[in-house]
Amino acid sequence: MIDDSPESRAQSLATINAIADTVYRYRDPNALVEKAVDVIIQYIPVTSVALLLLAPGGESLDLVAWRGFTSETLQVGSRLPIHGSLTGLTVTHCEIITDYDIAHSEALEPRVQRALLAQGLTGCISVPLLFQEHAIGAANLIFHESQRLTRLQRETLMAIGKTIGLAVANAQHVARIEAEIQERRRVEAELVSYREHLEELVAARTADLEDANGLLREMNVRLEAAQRHAEEISQAKTVFLSNMSHEMRTPLSVIIGYASSMLKQSPIYGDVSLPDLYRNDIALILDNGQYILRLINDLLDLSKIEAGRLEMHPVEVDLAALLNEAIHDSMALLHDKPIALRTAFPESLPLAWADPVRMRQIALNLISNAIKFTRSGTITASAEVTENRVRVSVADTGIGIAESALPHIFERFRGTPSDRRYDGTGLGLNITRQLVGMQGGELMVTSTLGQGSTFSFTLKIAPNQTATPLHQNGHIRIFEVPATPAPPGTILILAPDLVLRTAIESAGYIVLCPEDQIQADAMIARFTPDLVLVDTSFLAQDGQVWIKTLPCKVGLIADKFQAVNVDLFFIKPVDPNQVVAALQQTLAESRP
């Protein structure tokens, strides 16, 4: 091999340099070990060489590269235990082991031993691969016979072992760092993809939510439309009922009027009194006429309440006066029943805060209800102060209400027995309760079957204790207050514009709206309007001539300008406010 001569020293240095040059060029540990065994074979006269590296954990050695022998059982990655093996000793002691007899060693893995001997390889030098004073593996140089090493040879091999060890350690380190970088990149990429996925997920969820929101909005719109529709229907119902009600009032007035006149032997029948045979039947006509009236009033009230069109106008109300009046007005309902109608108040009852018209309706409803269900005894309408409010009660000694029926008495058509003897519309208590609710109270009932019932509720005490005078009887009023002055002027409008009519009416003028020119003539003759406002489309062929004959000021509404002599001229479309302003100016000029 190499002796210690100067040439050998130079050769030794050259070998170390050549090996170093080769192995430091490689960063990949696998490529590096392959090149390392190549360069060893090239520069050192060995038969074969094997490179082993400590496996992670340091308990075993992995065969990573070899040259110069073949084995069926050995392959890259073959693992040898560190204990009991030749290379194990090298690695543990960090020393070159020489002169090793392969044939007689017990410290050789049997597979390796068999493989080497099979090829006549019997001598071995095991060189540790060192890195920072530790062996990370070994290079086993194998010969056909045992070898002895000179000092130079030993130093050279140690230097080669250090060189390869450093290169492998560096390569492994770089590989670990690269792997780490790879791993970090992978994790980072995973994170990025995760985040993107998350964003997608969030976007998808957001889209879902938006869809749901859209659906909700759409449903809301539909709901609102449905509600509006329902309100419109409710309003239409109220308007219809209101119209129906007033259409029925005049015929009812005839029925009730004649029937009551007949029963009272009015002077309109002279001295002729009603035969008894008819009296009862006429009384039935009167009763039923009144029943229809109550029904109409109740239905109208209920419809207004439902449509939210029943307005409350609360003022200071003298409940004592109101209840006294209600009791007085209810006397007529007693007929011949032995019932005492009474009122009861403390000496200084404060004024209550309520709508007097509706309060009166509530009192009359409760009293008439009590009369209906009382055969004899007492009905008391009372008021008293309780917990900063005024409690109003109507108590009777009537038939009472069964406990099982109590929860239902405020329901429509459930309050009264179906027996028409009790003559109710079935709506009275329901309306009464709602009217009480609209005054800020709650209608309560206590009752004992066979002994009587008490209906009561409370009202706020009026903030101001100055009484507002009570209105007279509901449908009859005599106005004490002097009338407002007569309106400023009369305008006759011959135009289809309803908005315009309303605007002029709102400005305080009396507005006459004839259907045609002929009726207009009649109205002009009778009422001498201050101004006639004409839409040219309403005029007959002689329209222009007709205008000239008018005994008052004239305003013309036309599609385009016309050369006519009028006081006011408007071109369509007209602005009602401008028309009103022009009318006011023109009519003011005519005042003396």
Add this chain to the structure above:
Amino acid sequence: VTHYILLVEDNQAHADLMIRTLAAEGYSVQHTSHGLDAAAMIQREARPSLILMDFDLPDIDGRNMVLLLRKQFGESAPPIVAVTARTSEGDIQDGQRIGCAAFIGKPFYPDELVQVVNRLLKDTA
């Protein structure tokens, strides 16, 4: 003195009931169902002591009739009583606003009509 009352009412049966009721009380009643006729009658006949005015007339809104008649008579307008099937609180206030002396909502008892008329004519007498 026989008071002359002008009744403007377009339901004939109802007008008859009112005419007979008032006549039985000694009043003289002139009746028409149209606003225009009422205006003509006022120009033609003697000044009525009282006018009963329905609000739903076929030709002219009764409320306008009240305003027109008040304008026509000026300061010396006789009391005008609204007799109407429109009986809401708003209608009653409308009646007061346009200068009615009283308001009678339908249906009513003939007695109630007589009471209102008696009271208003006693006031003006």
